Amino acid sequence: MQVSHSFIIDNISELITMAPLQKEQRFTRIVADDLGIIKDAWLEIADGKVAACGSGQPPGQKLGIPRIDAARQIVFPGFIDAHCHPIFAGNRAGEFAQKLAGKTYQQIAAAGGGIQSTVRATRNASTSELLELTQTRLQRFLRHGVTTVEAKSGYGLGLDHELRLLQVLRDAAQSTPQEISVTCLALHAVPFDAASKDQFIDQITNELLPEVKRKGLADWVDAFVETGYFTPADCDKYFTKAKDLGLGIRIHADEFLDSGAAAAAANWQAASADHLQMTSDEGAAAMAAAGVVAILLPGTSLYSKIPYTNAARFKAAGCPIAVATDFNPGSCVLDNISLAATLAAVHCGLSGSEALAAVTWVAARSLRLEHRKGALVPGFDADFSLFALGSADEWIADLGRTLPSAVYRRGNRAD
Ligand code: NIG
Numbered sequence: 001m002q003v004s005h006s007f008i009i010d011n012i013s014e015l016i017t018m019a020p021l022q023k024e025q026r027f028t029r030i031v032a033d034d035l036g037i038i039k040d041a042w043l044e045i046a047d048g049k050v051a052a053c054g055s056g057q058p059p060g061q062k063l064g065i066p067r068i069d070a071a072r073q074i075v076f077p078g079f080i081d082a083h084c085h086p087i088f089a090g091n092r093a094g095e096f097a098q099k100l101a102g103k104t105y106q107q108i109a110a111a112g113g114g115i116q117s118t119v120r121a122t123r124n125a126s127t128s129e130l131l132e133l134t135q136t137r138l139q140r141f142l143r144h145g146v147t148t149v150e151a152k153s154g155y156g157l158g159l160d161h162e163l164r165l166l167q168v169l170r171d172a173a174q175s176t177p178q179e180i181s182v183t184c185l186a187l188h189a190v191p192f193d194a195a196s197k198d199q200f201i202d203q204i205t206n207e208l209l210p211e212v213k214r215k216g217l218a219d220w221v222d223a224f225v226e227t228g229y230f231t232p233a234d235c236d237k238y239f240t241k242a243k244d245l246g247l248g249i250r251i252h253a254d255e256f257l258d259s260g261a262a263a264a265a266a267n268w269q270a271a272s273a274d275h276l277q278m279t280s281d282e283g284a285a286a287m288a289a290a291g292v293v294a295i296l297l298p299g300t301s302l303y304s305k306i307p308y309t310n311a312a313r314f315k316a317a318g319c320p321i322a323v324a325t326d327f328n329p330g331s332c333v334l335d336n337i338s339l340a341a342t343l344a345a346v347h348c349g350l351s352g353s354e355a356l357a358a359v360t361w362v363a364a365r366s367l368r369l370e371h372r373k374g375a376l377v378p379g380f381d382a383d384f385s386l387f388a389l390g391s392a393d394e395w396i397a398d399l400g401r402t403l404p405s406a407v408y409r410r411g412n413r414a415d
């Protein structure tokens with residue numbers, strides 16, 4: 001990626017910095033003042049990083065630096081989608097019709113749909129087709145102002161199949177403007193061609209994970225810890241191995257039933273536990289004590305007709321709360337992170353300020369990127385978007401309708 005020269009964006013009506021949260025390294029108890037909004041602002045970028053910012057006119061010594069007129073738009077930190085599944089082939093729109101007719105996710109899966117049907121389509125797709133599909137989806141995230149994406153494998157299931165998907169995700173990261181954090185979701189389901197669940201878990205644990213580490217193919221590992229998929233006990237060897245290898249842990253937790261996944265996430269010191277519709281107060285308390293970020297995925301509740309996660313439970317416990325899309329072919333086809341934020345506000349109970357921090361600063365924390373992403377303060381990556389909204393407050397009320405007029409990653413135009 002080319003490195004940008006210095007320039008200043010001026011005439012910004014509101015610059016959202018998240019500076020108070022960054023300064024205090026705080027991820028909870030977020031109120032409006034924590035957003036660090038500078039009115040009538042300017043933002044200086046040098047070598048892909050935020051160099052300085054302020055209110056009014058930039059100081060005189062900056063007169064020679066090229067200017068871009070924001071024309072009174074709002075500047076947001078680049079949004080971070082900390083949970084999505086962008087690599088797959090096929091289409092499960094037919095399952096949505098079944099859901100409308102009253103079938104549950106589990107009934108559809110038992111009848112041959114669900115994850116297994118996407119696994120078949122994905123295995124049958126060529127590598128170049130998968131790369132193109134993934135790139136196209138990442139471009140759509142970019143159009144919504146997403147500059148960092150956590151991208152999961154999980155539709156290969158099996159040694160070579162998962163390695164292929166992870167390699168495509170790494171290749172996609174080279175050719176899209178976003179930063180991609182890659183997650184090996186090898187325990188997404190037991191594939192139809194596995195000899196047994198135990199044998200599958202052993203192979204993934206003992207063969208796939210070391211190979212993923214050796215080739216540098218993933219930053220994280222994930223599992224679908226859910227009744228009918230994997231129990232916490234099923235995942236113990238897998239996550240212990242991941243930890244030994246220095247891979248971080250993220251978990252699909254308690255989406256349909258409470259299987260103790262939140263407490264297990266705390267035990268494994270996961271960076272995040274995601275979904276959490278059915279998590280108990282005890283599970284939330286265990287997560288808070290271990291610093292596990294709760295990632296809310298309200299698009300899945302909407303699209304799969306299941307309950308929304310109760311954010312109050314996680315706020316009361318003291319968990320950091322992020323929001324992501326969960327974009328995937330079956331349970332949620334949402335790729336609009338601003339709409340995910342509004343759904344989290346309306347249905348999960350976040351304030352507008354909490355929702356904005358949830359797709360920037362706290363999402364960065366969940367990916368352990370809070371030293372350079374999720375805020376616009378000096379030294380941080382110059383990832384940001386310009387939105388023609390009347391004020392920052394309008395963003396949460398907008399239902400994701402307004403697309404950014406420009407998106408920058410590391411100081412370069414990305415869109
Ligand atoms: O996050 N819950 C597990 N995985 C996805 C859905 C996968 C699928 O149905 O293809 C999710 O909702």
Ligand code: FE
Pocket residue numbers: 083084085252326328
């Ligand atoms: Fe998911």
